[in-house]
Amino acid sequence: MSDTKKLAIIASQGTLDWGYPPFILASTAAAMDMEAVIFFTFYGLPLLKKELDAKVSPHSNPAMPMKMPFGSKEFQSVNWPIPNVISGNVPGFDNMATMLMKETFKKKGVATIEQLRSMCLEFGVRFIACQMTMDVFGFEKEEFIDGVEYGGAATFLEYAADADISLFI
């Protein structure tokens, strides 16, 4: 028996903001000599696509601060109050919010999701795609990056049964 710690994560959300935690935690766990598995299911599946198009939607995140990635430090620290009538109805608002979040992250020296994802694979993190939700939502294996395993609840639970940390994200 090895005393290697094991991390098991279920990634169930595919927006830009919710896409970060699984890859941050799994890559860091691997960097700390732990084993890590991410099981991608439901809306987490698009995080495995070759071309990531994760966006963020302020309309569905009432507590999400809207920040500007440019201007003085004081200007950048302002939380812009965006009424739902605007965030939900103005065409292209999610695209703008996504662009602002990506730009802010870049300026703060935060890795992109693509970077973290490839570091996970480099460090030996296992990615398992949920076969059932792939069928339901019509995803094909060809759309996903190389190195993905395919399985269901039992595949995840077999690993998670021996995990020291299990997270549902």
Added chain:
Amino acid sequence: MSEMASTMELNCEGLNCPLPILKTKKAIDSLNSGEILKMTATDPGSVNDMASWAKRTGHELVAHTEASNVHTFFIRKK
């Protein structure tokens, strides 16, 4: 500033969590046991993170200094 000799230097200034840890792991992997990595970072969170990382992995955090918001870590590979 510590004048400790290092085998390799890694600049993580301007990078944010978890990149300094991930890059440190990659750098340490390329060293031999006993060799020293010097890593610099500006992320204030890296102070606690480096201590936790070292505790978990067993690599020795030999020294940590801070000057004008730049943190310098010396890590000896186990």
